[in-house]
Amino acid sequence: xxxxxxxxxxxxxxxxxxxxxxxxxxxxxxxxxxxxxxxxxxxxxxxxxxxxxxxxxxxxxxxxxxxxxxxxxxxxxxxxxxxxxxxxxxxxxxxxxxxxxxxxxxxxxxxxxxxxxxxxxxxxxxxxxxxxxxxxxxxxxxxxxxxxxxxxxxxxxxxxxxxxxxxxxxxxxxxxxxxxxxxxxxxxxxxxxxxxxxxxxxxxxxxxxxxxxxxxxxxxxxxxxxxxxxxxxxxxxxxxxxxxxxxxxxxxxxxxxxxxxxxxxxxxxxxxxxxxxxxxxxxxxxxxxxxxxxxxxxxxxxxxxxxxxxxxxxxxxxxxxxxxxxxxxxxxxxxxxxxxxxxxxxxxxxxxxxxxxxxxxxxxxxxxxxxxxxxxxxxxxxxxxxxxxxxxxxxxxxxxxxxxxxxxxxxxxxxxxxxxxxxxxxxxxxxxxxxxxxxxxxxxxxxxxxxxxxxxxxxxxxxxxxxxxxxxxxxxxxxxxxxxxxxxxxxxxx
Ligand code: FAD
Numbered sequence: 221x222x223x224x225x226x227x228x229x230x231x232x233x234x235x236x237x238x239x240x241x242x243x244x245x246x247x248x249x250x251x252x253x254x255x256x257x258x259x260x261x262x263x264x265x266x267x268x269x270x271x272x273x274x275x276x277x278x279x280x281x282x283x284x285x286x287x288x289x290x291x292x293x294x295x296x297x298x299x300x301x302x303x304x305x306x307x308x309x310x311x312x313x314x315x316x317x318x319x320x321x322x323x324x325x326x327x328x329x330x331x332x333x334x335x336x337x338x339x340x341x342x343x344x345x346x347x348x349x350x351x352x353x354x355x356x357x358x359x360x361x362x363x364x365x366x367x368x369x370x371x372x373x374x375x376x377x378x379x380x381x382x383x384x385x386x387x388x389x390x391x392x393x394x395x396x397x398x399x400x401x402x403x404x405x406x407x408x409x410x411x412x413x414x415x416x417x418x419x420x421x422x423x424x425x426x427x428x429x430x431x432x433x434x435x436x437x438x439x440x441x442x443x444x445x446x447x448x449x450x451x452x453x454x455x456x457x458x459x460x461x462x463x464x465x466x467x468x469x470x471x472x473x474x475x476x477x478x479x480x481x482x483x484x485x486x487x488x489x490x491x492x493x494x495x496x497x498x499x500x501x502x503x504x505x506x507x508x509x510x511x512x513x514x515x516x517x518x519x520x521x522x523x524x525x526x527x528x529x530x531x532x533x534x535x536x537x538x539x540x541x542x543x544x545x546x547x548x549x550x551x552x553x554x555x556x557x558x559x560x561x562x563x564x565x566x567x568x569x570x571x572x573x574x575x576x577x578x579x580x581x582x583x584x585x586x587x588x589x590x591x592x593x594x595x596x597x598x599x600x601x602x603x604x605x606x607x608x609x610x611x612x613x614x615x616x617x618x619x620x621x622x623x624x625x626x627x628x629x630x631x632x633x634x635x636x637x638x639x640x641x642x643x644x645x646x647x648x649x650x651x652x653x654x655x656x657x658x659x660x661x662x663x664x665x666x667x668x669x670x671x672x673x674x675x676x677x678x679x680x681x682x683x684x685x686x687x688x689x690x691x692x693x694x695x696x697x698x699x700x701x702x703x704x705x706x707x708x709x710x711x712x713x714x
Contacts, residue, residue: 254385258284260577261377261386263369263524266293267563268554269392270353271570277360281578284386285362286369286379288524292350293394294555295563301349302417303437305342307595309333310444314597318634333445335420342417370524375549388549388577391525391537392570395518395555400429404490409497410512413438419511423447427499427509429487431458433594435515436474440596443479450480450507452499457483459594463606463655465641470600470657473637482507520556534558542581543573551577553585565590589672593662598624598638601665604653604672610643617652618644620678620702622709624658628689635659640698642678649678649702660691667695678702 265287273285367379376385397412428439431453443449486502499507531538531546536558543553553569593601620642630636638658654668686696700706
C-alpha cells in the first residue's frame, strides 16, 4: 500500500501538487492489499505501459504489468527502433555516395544489402532494448505477467489461469495497423510495417500505400537499398500533418532521389498477376510492383478490453486531461486513446496516468509542445502550429527562416540542405511553431520544444549563444530572422 505521508513527500520532491482531497475510486484506499492485489495493474508493456509501471513503483505503489507479446511494445519491437536501425543503413549508403567527392576512394560503387544480416542486426538492437525494459521493471520491483490480460469490470484481470486485482487499471494496449477494405488488399504480397521489417529480401519494386511518416520512412529505406519505390497518397502532398512548405520540400528532395510520389490519388483495387501486384488508382493509372506496403495509419488495440463499457470516440478510448477513462480508476494512456500516436507522448501520458491513479487526479498530460520527427535524409521535425494553423488562429504572424546552405557544419558534412522556419505571434513574439528540414532535425526540435514549453519569446532566444560550428546555429538564425536580424540572411525588404 502507498503510505500517505511518504507518497506526499515523493510528490513534493517530484514537483507535483499534493492533493488536499483526492477523488473517490481513483485514490488508493487504506486497507492492506492481498497477495494478488495491486495498487495498479498495467495492461500492455509498450512506452505508455512501462513508463506507467515504473513511475507508479517510484511513487511507492505495488504495481503489476501484463504484456502479451514483448516489453517495449510497438516502438521497440516493430516501430521506432527497427525503422531507425534500417534508416541508419540507408544513411550509410547515402554517405558512400558522397565519399569519393570528399577524397575517400572506394574500389567500387557496387553494393549489396544482405537482408538476413540486416534483419538479424535489427533483432539484436531490439533484444538489447527490450531486455533493458524487462530489467528496469524488475529493478523497480514491478511484478511482470506474460500473456494476454483480460480485464473485467470489477478491475480484476485474468492472464491464462491466473487472476489478479487492481485498485486502479491502466489500459496501455496501444495500436495496430489500420486496414482498408479494397479488393485484393489481403494478398500476401501486401505487407504491413510489422511484416516488412522481417522481410529477408530486397524487392525489385515496392508500392507504398499511404505517404504518412511510416510509409515515407520505410519507402526511403527500400529506395536506398535499391528498390524502385512508388508512394501512393490521397492528400495533395506527403505527410500532410506537417507544415506545407516543409512537406513539399521533402517531397521535392525524395523525388529527386528517385522515389516516385503520386499525390491526390486513391487506390481502388489490387490485382495479382504473374507474381506481381497491379495497383489500380482512381485516375486510371496502374502501379505495378513486386510488393506493397500498407501504411495508412494505426487504430487502437482493444483485445482483452471487451467486457469494459468504456466511452469511445471514433474507435479510440475517450480520456480526460488526467488520462482517466469514463470509468473512474481506469486510465488509458498512449496510442489507445489516439490523442498523439508517438512514443514520447505515450511516455508522458503513462507517467501522468500512474501519478493520477495513485494520488488522485492532479496532473494533466500537456501534449501541446510534443515534438514530432520524420527520420528521412534530410530529417524533418516540427513542434507547435503549422503556418496554416497559426494564421487561422492568430491572423497575421511573423515568420523567420534560415537555411542550412550557408551553415559551416552542414557544408563541412555534405549536408547543406533544408531550412528552419520559426512562426511567431506579432504582438508578443510568442513562439507558435518551429519547423525544420535538415541535418539532425529530430535532435534540434527538442530545443524548440523546451523554448515553447518554457514560454520563452523570440527575443529571449535571440539573447542566447549557440555553439559554432553546429547545426543549431541555423535554428538560432531563424529566430533572429523573425526580428529581421539574421546575420547570414540577405537584408529583409522593409
Ligand atoms: P504500444 O507500443 O502499441 O504497446 C502496447 C502494448 O500492449 C503492446 O506490447 C501489446 O502487445 C500490449 N497489449 C495489447 N493488448 C494487451 C492485452 N490485452 N494484454 C497484454 N498486453 C497487451 N513513434 C515515435 O515517437 N517515433 C518514431 O520514430 C516512431 N516510429 C514508428 C514506426 C513505425 C513503423 C510504427 C508502427 C510506429 C512508430 N511510432 C513512432 C509510434 C510508436 O511506436 C507508438 O506511438 C508507441 O509505441 C505507442 O506506445 P503505447 O505504449 O501506447 O502502445
